[in-house]
Amino acid sequence: MHKNNNWHKETAMIHEGYDSKEHQGSLAVPLYQTATYVFDSAEQGEKRFAGEEAGNIYSRLGNPTVSVLEERIARMEEGQAGLAFASGMAAVSAVLVHVTKANDHIVCSRGIYGCTFGFLKILEEKYAITHDLISMGTEEEIEKAVKPETTCIYVETPINPTMELVDLQAVVNVAKRHNLKVIVDNTFCSPYIQTPLTFGVDFVLHSATKYLNGHGDVIAGLLVGNDKEEMAKLRGTVQKDFGGVISPFDAWLLLRGIKTLPVRMDRHAANAKILFDYLKNHSRIEEVFYPFDDQHPQYEIAKKQMKTGGGLISFTIKGGKEEAQKLMNHLSLVKLAVSLGDAETLIQHPATMTHSAVPKEEREKMGVMDSLLRLSVGLEHMDDIIADLEQAFQFI
Structure with missing residues (x-):
């Protein structure tokens, strides 16, 4: 295997x-589309199952x-x-099960993905893991939330979908004082923009469905840890x-997508900055949330942790659900779909x-x-994205 530090x-x-x-000299990583592997002998099979010999099983x-x-x-x-x-939620559930037991407690960033919230409710209802x-917002606030039964701190940053940021160094400082594990969902940034493990985090995870794949045709999750034995x-x-x-096929598609991640992320981020500049002064917009807004209250944290502002923007429109749905229903180029x-x-x-799935309150x-x-924000020409939004704004 190629490794070059x-x-x-x-x-x-x-x-x-x-x-x-x-x-066999294949330039592309081959797709090993197989469920099982043939042993050379019964003795080899025994050794592999016993962990005495490396190899596929x-x-x-x-x-x-x-x-x-x-x-x-x-x-x-x-x-x-x-x-x-097999999915981002499989990665989320695996690492949370790994670091908790019945009656434990988890400190979470207040904005988390809806299905992560749903899984936390399952843990609470079935195993009393609260x-x-x-x-x-501050190290003191995090410290205050830690209980004797706390085992880990779970963080999204930027937070989905409000674009709030969490200071990873502050989280790690508290975690070290209490011997807690820190888990960060890095889906919104990708490792090209942010690498939480370098701040002392224990685990980082992704819905690889999103930026890592980049083509909307894979459901997958990835988890990375800073301790090989664990x-x-x-x-x-x-x-x-x-x-x-x-x-194996989804892994193969992901490997293909990752090759272009840097150039895609640069384009996503460049387009997002242009769109932010368009939206921030729009007459039908109340507020725009974007990490590299120099007026963002956590802009200094963004610059410390992130290479660019990323490709996601959230905004509130003047009105409520009815106006939001009208805007979405009148878009053409911009697609009405969950994911990113x-x-x-x-x-x-x-x-x-x-x-x-999260209760309204x-x-x-x-x-x-x-x-x-x-x-x-996608990879299309920005003039076309803005033109589609502008015509849709006329209906609200």
Whole structure:
């Protein structure tokens, strides 16, 4: 496997974990579309199951295509090991099950993905694993939320969909004082823009469906850890026995998408900045939320943690749900769809879509109001995106 610690990240995204000499000279990573593997002998099978000999057994336990992906994402996030899952939620649930037991407590950033919130409710109802959602605005606030039974701190930054930021160094400082694990959902940034492990975080995860794939045709999740032994334990217990593993074909598609991540993210970010400048003074907009807005109250945190402002913008329109739906219904080029990170520009209404599972009172505490829309800025020409938005604004 190719490893070169001197490579820049853009180079590692194309080459890390793969040596064509080991695969009959194939330039592209081969797709090993197989469920199981043939042993040379019964004795070899015994040794592999006993862990005495390296090698493939069954694709739920390991697959050559998937292994390249796991090595590549580990390098991209500057971690020790990676694991690939069938969805982002499979990665979320696996790591939270790994770091908790019955009656434990989790401190969470107050804005989290709706299905993550749903999983936390399952943990609470079935295993009395409680959680508190806090703004994490200061180190003191985080400290105050820690209880004797707290085992981990779970963070999204930027927060979905309000674009609030969490100071990762402040979180890590508190975690170290209490021997807590820190988990960061880095989906909104991708490892090209932000690498939480470099701040001392323990685990970073992605819905790889989004920017890492970038083409809207894969459901997948990735997890990277800073401790190789702990990641091996997670692989051999929670991942193996829960079984939420990625298919070889989806891993192959992800590897193809990751090769172009840097150029795509640069374009997403450049387009988002242009769109932000258009929206911030629009007569039908109340407020725009974008991490690299120099008036953003957490702009200094954004500059410290993020390479660019990313490709996501949220904004509130003058009005409520009715006006938001009118705007969405009159768009043509901009597609009405949940998800993000695709080549196409996508818009959605979090209150009735991605965060609809969150009770209204809790949702509004997060800042997810009926007037809030989230826009994933695509790769189209900005003049065309703005023209489509402008004609739709005329209907509200």
